[in-house]
Amino acid sequence: MIALGDDVRRLTALAQIAGVLIIGTVALGNSSAWADPPGPGHVVGVNPTTPPTDHCPHRSATPPAVDTSEVPKPGATTPRPLPLQMPPAGGPRLSTCGVVVADGMGQPPARLTSAAWLVADLGTGDILAAKDPHGRYRPASTIKVLLALVALDELHLDAPVSVHRAEYETEGDSCGTGPRGHYTNRDMVTGLLMASGNDCAMVIARQLGGVEATLGKMNARAKDLGALDTRAASPSGLDAPGMSTSAYDLAVIFRAAMANPTFREIIGTRQYRFPGYPPRPEIPGDPDHPAYEMVTSNNLLAERFPGVLGGKTGYTDDALKTYVGAARVGSREVLIVQLYGLSTESSSYWAQAKDLFRWGGRAPRGATVGTLAGRQAADPATPPRVPVAAPASPAPAESSGLFDNSLVLGLIAALVVGGLGFLGIRTLSRH
Structure with missing residues (x-):
């Protein structure tokens, strides 16, 4: 009779470890295993209240579109998802797709509906808490902050500009521009940020060399910042x-x-006198369009939320509600981001923003889960330069970037085979 009790127990434990590693490797390496299966009341492409993100459904690509806005033009193709960055920018704790909170912060505010959010110290760049910080979402009009950065670098704000028909007829929110109005680039950038004017965005894009050239500059600036x-x-x-x-x-x-x-x-401007324009001759009886008092679309600023410094709103059917802004709470300037969110009967998006600001203001000194690593420009005339990690190789977007699956599986196989060999040697030695 051969006494195999100790060896069997060792091999059983070895097999259990291998099984856990294999399951974990498959879950990490196959993006389809990260997607949340539709649950009760879950509609694909529509944000349920407080959508779960722990399994990284948006690690490499944005949520499904609900309309045809992202269908490529004839002859064009949809760009591939951007490469995943591992380790993630900002620190290893930001690799999570769930909620990560600094010590001493307590629980996040209740009734948050955003799929992704972030709270940080504007001054130090310390990230205090976040949910799915590197998940890919659509920015909607918050991307106008990036456009404004490029415009402020390149345009003379007091230079006069005209407005073309295709620009003042752009769909969506408008500054109220019109033909033969007398405008400056300052008016355009102000209308861009205060009223989220798409007409102003297109005028700025023309000033920067056209839409494609502008997108190139915006994306270069994002990369320069480490975004x-x-x-x-x-x-x-x-x-x-x-x-x-x-x-x-x-x-x-x-x-x-x-x-x-x-x-x-x-x-941080609440009101701004935006220029008007004369009657349009092609419209019989069109009245004069006088200058008007433009009011910010940022409700926190319009309602004078204590300490608010400013922020940018956004919304499209695919992006849902988005927001980025800052407010002084106590001795700290708190920065928050909200993406892919909703207002509900019991919790408006503005109420959620206020809760995040107040919560961030109560964070203890030294609290951090990561850092906003991008360098900031003290002099706006000198664009910030940030060393950017080498882009990931053009591997399929499904790769998690965390582990090389073949390597891990090979190590597991070697571990199991080695264990079997060890058991065989021990068994033969007892004959």
């Missing part, structure tokens, strides 16, 4: 093929913008 989850596909934030950002990236971009005194002044 590697971001691809601007339209200057205004209207959904277009390949559009992408993350909570981390928007925080980095907004923090860089807030280091520019002109941006900080404009984003």
Whole structure:
């Protein structure tokens, strides 16, 4: 009779470890295993209240579109998802797709509906808490912050500009521009940030060399800042093929913008007298369009939420509600990002923003789960330069970037075979 009890127990434990590693490897390496299966009441492409993200459903690509806004034009193709960055920008704790909170922060506010959010210290760049910080989502009009950064670098704000018909007829929110109006680039950037004017965005894009040249400059600036989850596909934030950002990236971009005194002044403006334009001759009986008092679309600023410094809103059918902004709470300037969210009967999106600001303001000193690593420009005339990690190789987007599956599986196989060999040697030695 051969006494195999100890060896069997060792081999059983070895097999259990191998099984756990194999399951974990498959879950990490196959993006289809990360997607949340539709549950009760879950509609594909529509955000349920407080959508789960722990299994990284948006690690490499944005949520499914609900309309045709991202269907490529004839002859064009949808850009591939941006490469995944491992380790993630901002620190290893930001590799999570669930909620990560710094010590001493307590629980996040209740009734948050955003699929992704982030709370940080604007001054130090310390990230205090986040949910799915590197998940890919659509920015909607929050991408106008990136456009404003490029415009403030390149345009003379007091230079006069005209407005073309295709620009003042652009779909979506409008500054109220019109033909033969007398405008400056300052009016355009102000209308871009205060009223989220898509007409102003297109005028700025023309000043920067056209839509394609502008997108190239916006994406180069995002890369320069280390915002590697971001691809601007339209200057205004209207959904277009390949559009992408993350909570981390928007925080980095907004923090860089807030280091520019002109941006900080404009984003914190409640009212601005925006120029009008004369009657349009092609419209019989068209009245004069006088200058008017433009009011910010940022409700927190309009309602004078205590300490608010400014922020940028966004919404499209595919992006849902988005927001990035900052407020002084106590002795800290708190920066927040909200992506892919909703207002509900019991919790408006503005109420959720206020809760995040107040919660961030109560964070203890030294609290951090990561950092907004992008360098900020103290002088707006000198664009910030950030060393950017080498892009990931053009591997299929399904790769998790965390482990090389073949290597891990090979090690597991070697471990199991080695264990079997060990048991065989021990058994033969007892004959």
